[in-house]
Amino acid sequence: AQKITQTQPGMFVQEKEAVTLDCTYDTSDPSYGLFWYKQPSSGEMIFLIYQGSYDQQNATEGRYSLNFQKARKSANLVISASQLGDSAMYFCAMRGRSSYKLIFGSGTRLLVRP
Amino acid sequence: EAQVTQNPRYLITVTGKKLTVTCSQNMNHEYMSWYRQDPGLGLRQIYYSMNVEVTDKGDVPEGYKVSRKEKRNFPLILESPSPNQTSLYFCASSLRLATSHEQYFGPGTRLTVT
Numbered sequence: 001a002q003k004i005t006q007t008q009p010g011m012f013v014q015e016k017e018a019v020t021l022d023c024t025y026d027t028s029d030p031s032y033g034l035f036w037y038k039q040p041s042s043g044e045m046i047f048l049i050y051q052g053s054y055d056q057q058n059a060t061e062g063r064y065s066l067n068f069q070k071a072r073k074s075a076n077l078v079i080s081a082s083q084l085g086d087s088a089m090y091f092c093a094m095r096g097r098s099s100y101k102l103i104f105g106s107g108t109r110l111l112v113r114p
Numbered sequence: 115e116a117q118v119t120q121n122p123r124y125l126i127t128v129t130g131k132k133l134t135v136t137c138s139q140n141m142n143h144e145y146m147s148w149y150r151q152d153p154g155l156g157l158r159q160i161y162y163s164m165n166v167e168v169t170d171k172g173d174v175p176e177g178y179k180v181s182r183k184e185k186r187n188f189p190l191i192l193e194s195p196s197p198n199q200t201s202l203y204f205c206a207s208s209l210r211l212a213t214s215h216e217q218y219f220g221p222g223t224r225l226t227v228t
Contacts, residue, residue, distance in 0.1 A: 004156075035216055045157075045204060045219035091156060100164075101147060101172055102206075102217060104156035 002027045004092050006105035013082045014113050020067070021077040021090050021108045029053075029096030034075040036066065039089040039107070048090075051075055082112045116141045118220035120205050126226045127195055135190045135223050137205030143218075145211045146188040150174065150201040151222075157204065163188055164211060195227040 003026040013019035025034065036048040051059045051066045059066045067076040075094075079086055089109050093102045118139045127133055139146065147162040149172075159172030163182040177199055179191040188207075192199060202224050206217040 033212075033215075037219075043202065043222045043224070045206075045222075047216045047218070050216055093157075100162050100170065100211060101159040102157070104158075106154055106156045 002029070002094060002096055002099060002103045004094055004103050004105035006092055006108050008108045009106075010109045010111070012111050012113055013079075013086075015084060016081055018078060018080045019082055019110065021079070021092075021110065023075045023077065023092030023105060025073050025075060025092070025094050027073075027094065027096045029098050031097040033095050034066070034068070035093040035095075035102065036064070036075075036077045037091045037093060038086075039091065040085075041088070045091075049077070079110075084112050084114060086110060087112045116218070118205055118207055118218050120203075120220035120223050122223060123221060124224050126228065128228055129196055130194050133192050133195060133225075135192075135203060135205075135225070137188045137190065137220055138186050139188075139205075139207040139218070140186065141207065141209070141218065142185065143207035143209050144185070145209070145215075145217075146182065146205065146207045147172070147217065148178070148180065148188070148190050149204045149206065151204065152201050160190070160203075195225075197227050199225065200227050201225060 032053045034051045038046045049061045065078045092105045148160040149157040161180040163169045205220040208215040208217045
């Protein structure tokens with residue numbers, strides 16, 4: 001069975017500071033992809049970043065980076081220099097090669113304080 | 115503009131009245147999927163389609179039907195809606211079903227069944 005766990009229901013961060021959102025996963029697939037999505041209050045799901053299980057380097061996309069620790073089965077999202085517009089719900093998701101779907105965690109609500 | 119569209123965005127209906135939520139993508143994607151989002155549960159897959167005329171059940175298919183007669187369209191049908199189908203629904207698509215292919219999400223349909 002595949003599973004994504006996000007243990008932080010809510011987090012605060014001060015504007016311009018960095019924040020790490022935790023994500024651990026479980027899968028028996030040797031090949032899988034890990035994704036982070038942002039859901040602002042308007043409701044849409046916005047793709048942020050992707051990490052492949054065989055990628056040697058951590059993925060980065062602008063202010064977003066993924067701290068991938070394969071042995072620990074963790075894929076934490078790091079947001080640098082937080083902005084007020086980063087306030088949103090963040091979902092970690094995974095798809096194993098043998099799966100037909102994305103498995104989502106329960107999400108972390110991030111609030112950026114001015 | 116590459117996008118996934120859903121209609122309607124908001125719908126309030128009564129128990130038992132058949133409804134269809136449309137989903138369309140303009141990216142020539144082979145894979146399409148429907149999810150529902152409920153508080154504390156993240157997103158759960160309802161149905162998916164690997165290509166035209168190829169559909170299969172996800173984790174929570176009860177009470178839903180789908181069809182894929184054209185590559186671009188993947189409607190979700192609720193034959194006899196019930197209050198427990200009150201939820202936020204997302205249609206998603208990706209080029210193919212590969213671990214590296216992110217899924218593009220539609221804007222969501224907020225359904226209330228009374």
